Amino acid sequence: MSTVDSRSRIVNAMSIDVEDYFHVSVFDGIVPRSEWAAMESRVVANTTKLLDLFDEFAVKSTFFVLGWVAERHPDLVQSIADRGHEVASHGYAHRLIYDQTPEAFREDVRRAKQLLEDSSGRRVRGYRAPSYSITPRSLWALDILLEEGYEYDSSIFPIRHDRYGIPVSDRRPYPITRKAGTLLEVPGSTARLGPLNLPVAGGGYFRILPYAWTKWGIDRVNRIESRPVVFYLHPWEIDPDQPRLAAGLLGRFRHYRNLNATEERLRRLLTDFRFAPMSELVTQARATSFEHNDLAPSLPYSW
Numbered sequence: 001m002s003t004v005d006s007r008s009r010i011v012n013a014m015s016i017d018v019e020d021y022f023h024v025s026v027f028d029g030i031v032p033r034s035e036w037a038a039m040e041s042r043v044v045a046n047t048t049k050l051l052d053l054f055d056e057f058a059v060k061s062t063f064f065v066l067g068w069v070a071e072r073h074p075d076l077v078q079s080i081a082d083r084g085h086e087v088a089s090h091g092y093a094h095r096l097i098y099d100q101t102p103e104a105f106r107e108d109v110r111r112a113k114q115l116l117e118d119s120s121g122r123r124v125r126g127y128r129a130p131s132y133s134i135t136p137r138s139l140w141a142l143d144i145l146l147e148e149g150y151e152y153d154s155s156i157f158p159i160r161h162d163r164y165g166i167p168v169s170d171r172r173p174y175p176i177t178r179k180a181g182t183l184l185e186v187p188g189s190t191a192r193l194g195p196l197n198l199p200v201a202g203g204g205y206f207r208i209l210p211y212a213w214t215k216w217g218i219d220r221v222n223r224i225e226s227r228p229v230v231f232y233l234h235p236w237e238i239d240p241d242q243p244r245l246a247a248g249l250l251g252r253f254r255h256y257r258n259l260n261a262t263e264e265r266l267r268r269l270l271t272d273f274r275f276a277p278m279s280e281l282v283t284q285a286r287a288t289s290f291e292h293n294d295l296a297p298s299l300p301y302s303w
C-alpha cells in the first residue's frame with residue numbers, strides 16, 4: 001500500500017551547530033574558557049543522538065562543528081563525515097566576531113578549518129559565526145573568510161535581535177564579491193509578514209514557540225516563495241538532563257525552555273518537510289543568486 005506524500009517538493013537545508021551546552025554565548029561570563037576543559041562534556045552523546053535520528057529519517061545535514069570540539073573529539077567529526085553529512089566550521093573558540101580583532105578572527109577560522117579537514121579528511125567549504133555575529137560592525141570578517149578559503153557563509157540574520165542581525169539585509173542567498181573572490185551568503189531563514197522578517201526556522205524559536213509557528217513559517221516560504229529554508233539546531237537542545245548553569249533570567253529562559261520536548265518536535269519536522277545539507281542549497285543558489293541580486297541590494301552598508 002502506498003501512502004500519499006503531502007510534503008512540498010522543496011528541499012530545505014538542515015544544519016546543526018556542534019557545540020557543548022557551556023559554549024553558548026549566554027554563558028560567556030559564567031563559564032570562562034579556562035574552565036571549559038573541566039566541564040562535563042555531553043556533545044558527543046548528543047550529536048550521536050542527532051546522527052541516529054537523521055539515519056532513521058534518511059536525512060543528510062550540515063554540521064558546523066566548533067574547532068575546540070573537533071580538537072578533543074576528532075572521532076566525532078570523522079563519524080559525521082563517514083555517515084554522509086557535510087562538515088563545516090563554527091570557528092574555533094566561539095568568540096563573537098565583533099568582540100575580536102581581524103587578526104584574532106583569522107587565526108580562529110584558520111585553526112578550525114585545519115582541525116576539521118584533518119579529522120574529516122574532507123574540504124571544509126562553509127562557516128557559521130557564533131551567535132550569527134556578522135553585523136554592520138564586523139563585515140570585515142567576510143573578506144577574511146574568503147582569504148582563508150571558505151566558499152559560503154551563514155552568519156547574517158536579516159532580523160532585529162539584541163546580539164545579532166542586519167534587519168535590512170537580503171532574506172535570500174546572495175553572492176558577495178570581493179578582491180579575494182565571491183562568497184555566497186546563506187542567511188538564516190525568515191518568513192515575511194507585512195514589513196516584518198520573522199525568524200521561523202530553528203534554535204530557540206523552534207524550541208520555545210509552539211511547533212505550529214515553525215510549520216507555518218516553513219510552509220509559507222516553501223509554498224508562497226517556492227524557496228527552501230535553512231533550519232538550525234544545537235545538540236544541547238535535545239538534552240533535557242544537561243547541568244543547569246546560573247545565567248540571568250532571560251538567558252535561562254532562552255536556554256532551558258522546552259528541552260524535553262525538542263526531540264519529539266524534530267521528529268515531526270523531519271516528517272513534515274524534506275531536508276538536505278547546506279552544500280546542496282549552495283549549489284542551487286549559485287545558479288540563481290546573481291539574478292536575485294539585481295532585484296535588491298544584498299547588503300545596505302559600504303564596507
Ligand SMILES: [Zn+2]
Nearest residue numbers: 017019130131
Ligand atoms: Zn554556537
